[in-house]
Amino acid sequence: MSDAREEGGFWLYDLRVETVLDGRAPVCRHVEGESFRVEGETLVFDGAQRVSMYALAALLPLLPARQRPTDAADWMSTDAEVACPDPHCGGRFRIVRAGRRWFDHAATTGLPEARGTPYWQQEDGQ
Structure with a gap:
């Protein structure tokens, strides 16, 4: 059963994407432990963390799907690498x-009749 708040919005998972090595030497610039976060639509890099643009291009299509709730048996829920x-x-x-x-729908939509204050301009600092 959903509460009233869920009727006008949706939940997304924040993500942490971390570089890991599988024992083989990397060909590309991959440093074990470097990472970034995904918060809503935003990629957050701390300090001098770096990610190859080619690797990022491969990751980007998967990130929005991984942010959404999925069935426990769905490969998107179980396959993390x-x-x-x-x-x-x-x-x-x-x-x-x-x-x-x-995320409140009115804070994330581009539809003029449904638009509210963008989530990134709200006081809670999401």
């Missing part, structure tokens, strides 16, 4: 769900 797109590279990226964040 994505390989670097270079077949000779040992780099992998572990995508971990790290908490949930509520």
Whole structure:
């Protein structure tokens, strides 16, 4: 049963994407432990963390799907690692769900008749 708040919005998982190596030397610039976060639509890099643009291009289509609730048996719920797109590279990226964040529909839509204050301009600082 959903509460009244859920009727006008949705939950997304925050994600942490961390570089892991599988024992093979990376061909691309992958450093074990480097990471970034996904909070709503935003990629958050701390300090001097870096990610290959080619690896990021492979990861980007999967991130919105991983943010959404899925069935426990769905591969999107169980398979947390994505390989670097270079077949000779040992780099992998572990995508971990790290908490949930509520988004109000009016704060995230582009539809003029349904629009509210954008979520990133709201006082709670999401």
